[in-house]
Amino acid sequence: MKITVLYGTETGNAEMLAEDIASELQSEHTVECCNLCDFPPDAFKSDHLYLIVCSTYGDGELPASAQPFAEALETTAPDLSGIHFAVFGLGDSEYEETFNFGGKRMAELLAARGATQVGERAKHDASGSDMPEDIALPWAEEVIALAAEKMQETA
């Protein structure tokens, strides 16, 4: 499968995780990895699965590297029907009211433009005991299997 791992980060955790996911998947898939700040919303392709790794900053906001992408999505309003994505959020449950809102916001923005979300949105908790890569790799395998079915249906 063609997979693009996109990440939105403020201090690098999402970037490290995105790179880990990409390197784990590349033996079986064609994988690219890209910062959301370098990815224009008109670059989505319907034969790719997009794995979006996104942290949360401020008061439940998107991290700095995802903000230009989110603004471009809102101003250019591309039609993303036929695009499949899954979201892995990074956050910290110490921020009780806004836990993992960055990933949630990203999923809402893409769905609002017609893209199809695959699988459950994963929510890593920096205050929990799991390492992000330990939950991200099984999550990625699961969403890839689901996407393979869905993308075949819509092809």
Ligand SMILES: Cc1cc2nc3c(=O)[nH]c(=O)nc-3n(C[C@H](O)[C@H](O)[C@H](O)COP(=O)(O)O)c2cc1C
């Ligand atoms: C100043 C600051 C604000 C944060 N705000 C939130 C928040 O509102 N909700 C949340 O779930 N996590 C929040 N976090 C936790 C980060 O999302 C988490 O540490 C994540 O791993 C950072 O990933 P990054 O380095 O890719 O940006 C915050 C962290 C910092 C330092």
